[in-house]
Amino acid sequence: MSWASRIIEDIELRPFWRDLGANELSSRVEALLNHQKANWPLLREGTQNLSQVVTRRIPLGRFEILAQFNPQRLTSAAAPVDRESVRNRPCFLCAENLPPEEKGLAYGEAFVILPNPAPILDRHLSIVHRQHIEQAIADHFEVMLDLAKDLSPAYFVLYNGPQCGASAPDHLHFQACTREGLLIERHLEAIETDPGLSVHRHEVVTTTEIELLALEDYHLSVLIYRGSHRKMLAGWFYETLKILADLTGKQPEPLINVVVCAGDRSGHIFSKDRGWTVYLFPRAQHRPSCYYAEGEDKLMVSPGALDLVGCLVVPVEEHFRKVGPEVARQIFSEVTLGEPLFSHLVRKLKERTLGLLAEA
Numbered sequence: 001m002s003w004a005s006r007i008i009e010d011i012e013l014r015p016f017w018r019d020l021g022a023n024e025l026s027s028r029v030e031a032l033l034n035h036q037k038a039n040w041p042l043l044r045e046g047t048q049n050l051s052q053v054v055t056r057r058i059p060l061g062r063f064e065i066l067a068q069f070n071p072q073r074l075t076s077a078a079a080p081v082d083r084e085s086v087r088n089r090p091c092f093l094c095a096e097n098l099p100p101e102e103k104g105l106a107y108g109e110a111f112v113i114l115p116n117p118a119p120i121l122d123r124h125l126s127i128v129h130r131q132h133i134e135q136a137i138a139d140h141f142e143v144m145l146d147l148a149k150d151l152s153p154a155y156f157v158l159y160n161g162p163q164c165g166a167s168a169p170d171h172l173h174f175q176a177c178t179r180e181g182l183l184i185e186r187h188l189e190a191i192e193t194d195p196g197l198s199v200h201r202h203e204v205v206t207t208t209e210i211e212l213l214a215l216e217d218y219h220l221s222v223l224i225y226r227g228s229h230r231k232m233l234a235g236w237f238y239e240t241l242k243i244l245a246d247l248t249g250k251q252p253e254p255l256i257n258v259v260v261c262a263g264d265r266s267g268h269i270f271s272k273d274r275g276w277t278v279y280l281f282p283r284a285q286h287r288p289s290c291y292y293a294e295g296e297d298k299l300m301v302s303p304g305a306l307d308l309v310g311c312l313v314v315p316v317e318e319h320f321r322k323v324g325p326e327v328a329r330q331i332f333s334e335v336t337l338g339e340p341l342f343s344h345l346v347r348k349l350k351e352r353t354l355g356l357l358a359e360a
Helices: 010-016 025-039 041-050 071-077 083-087 141-150 183-193 230-248 325-335 341-359
Strands: 054-060 063-069 105-107 111-115 125-129 155-160 173-178 200-206 210-216 223-227 256-262 276-282 311-314
Touching: 010 025, 025 041, 025 105, 025 111, 041 071, 054 325, 063 183, 141 155, 141 173, 141 230, 141 256, 141 276, 183 200, 200 341, 210 230, 210 341, 223 230, 230 276, 230 341, 276 341
Parallel strands: 063 311
Antiparallel strands: 054 063, 105 111, 111 125, 125 173, 155 173, 155 256, 200 210, 210 223, 223 276, 256 276
């Protein structure tokens, strides 16, 4: 099947559209999900399974994350992503290899929004490029910004690098989920409103158009960008990637996960005052040592963006029972960029700011 035959038109969605007068993307996505659950048994089963997953709160200092036992994510967590394995299997994101019942919404000329049949969070979507091109953020970060804006404020959008959780590193795609699962957003709100917390925000770049900050003493390394100026936000993002690639020697793209949301959690859509928030997670490696361990020490945990924002997915029940605060901290410390490279990255960004001011 071609992408043309995969695209579902609004007339077909009408019976599943709760508000027939609405034409916002989030309303059309809701209708798509309702249509697909009615017509695609695999998605219906996956959604039902999500309602039955077991979660456990994991305290990390003053904050909590969730560990999620989700057996339907085993295929993704165990997926071999080396070049030979990827080359020798059919691409499951190409139109001709999707299940016959799967349909999606056109997003611009290049992308299609599809339901994810093995969801981690509610209303889990895959946004797939129509061409079979490699997973790479270069020249496509702006698409993430546009998606987050168009889906605001209900959804956040994520990108997993080809060696950082993407089970299809050969096919460009993003994902989106409803914002309730974005626990790091709640953590940031608490950090900014409670001066008594041990975690603090560290200003890296502050201009009239953009704010870039890091979190000190948080359980992982993360850079946070805020602003409503699309071009400037993208410029600083790409500048960070360039510095990070030079620091780590990972060319052309450093190891990263990215999460973008727009507006705010209170229900306000994107505006000049409530613009984008971007979470950039610089990575040290793809998988933690426990993933490769044998016997009692083995834990099937392969972190991507959703794990880093607060939902640590464990598809094996025995392994799920072993995940506690110490294990979670160890996993995050191994897969995200540690000291001194993260501090070096922050210094380089500050130096770049001073250089730009001097040129002005």
